[in-house]
Amino acid sequence: MARKFFVGGNFKMNGTLSSIKEIVDNLNKSELDSNVEVVISPPSLYLLPTREHLRKEIEVAAQNVYDKPNGAFTGEISVSQLKDSNITWTILGHSERRTILGESDEVVSTKTKYATDNGLGVIWCCGESLEEREAGNTISVITKQLDSLKAQNPDWSKIVIAYEPIWAIGTGKVATTQQAQDVHKAIRDWLKGVSDKVSDETRVLYGGSVNESNCGELSKQPDIDGFLVGGASLKPAFVKIINCHQ
Numbered sequence: 001m002a003r004k005f006f007v008g009g010n011f012k013m014n015g016t017l018s019s020i021k022e023i024v025d026n027l028n029k030s031e032l033d034s035n036v037e038v039v040i041s042p043p044s045l046y047l048l049p050t051r052e053h054l055r056k057e058i059e060v061a062a063q064n065v066y067d068k069p070n071g072a073f074t075g076e077i078s079v080s081q082l083k084d085s086n087i088t089w090t091i092l093g094h095s096e097r098r099t100i101l102g103e104s105d106e107v108v109s110t111k112t113k114y115a116t117d118n119g120l121g122v123i124w125c126c127g128e129s130l131e132e133r134e135a136g137n138t139i140s141v142i143t144k145q146l147d148s149l150k151a152q153n154p155d156w157s158k159i160v161i162a163y164e165p166i167w168a169i170g171t172g173k174v175a176t177t178q179q180a181q182d183v184h185k186a187i188r189d190w191l192k193g194v195s196d197k198v199s200d201e202t203r204v205l206y207g208g209s210v211n212e213s214n215c216g217e218l219s220k221q222p223d224i225d226g227f228l229v230g231g232a233s234l235k236p237a238f239v240k241i242i243n244c245h246q
């Protein structure tokens, strides 16, 4: 089956009201490939103004969410609060939250289960470090992350997977098309263990120094269904990445 191409823009902890307004204005006036699903993720403070001014066919994602309905969880945001502001997605398990903020596979998996069960789309991130790749452990690392997620029995129909080799994030060192395709194929094969339907329908994105120069070749790979873009999503060339599949 044809999986709809998906491009996510992860602004991370970058931007100001005016710079994000510029990004929104540029997206609103640009001609975008209607066959591509686009989701952008500004910092939490800017979620609502982004949602209110952005063209409706582009959805907005948080960069994190908590797995309780509400309560004494200082600094956290709930699924219901996001949905209250028409925020329909969240990124979870980004390597920066796993490595810098110490989110374990189990924390990421329980958040993903809670978010999908409560109607939020989840861009679920996985990936290996340079040391793990050089030791030949890439697939085993990602399999461990996926196994942790499977144990929670999430709503797979609400999940988009983002494979992001940590050594390619923010480094300008993009994975080769073969490296990326090999891991995406391994993820697709792993998904068959959930079901053929899940394997056929789950989009698997590549993230890690994607830009307007390398997106075309990557997008031609059979098991690459889109991108999760960091730095380049803050620039006008993000539109070229969205349209690279044409």
Ligand SMILES: O=C[C@H](O)COP(=O)(O)O
Binding pocket: 010, 094, 164, 168, 169, 170, 171, 172, 207, 208, 209, 210, 228, 229, 230, 231, 232
């Ligand atoms: O979430 C996005 C990824 O971390 C990739 O970031 P990057 O495109 O700046 O390498």
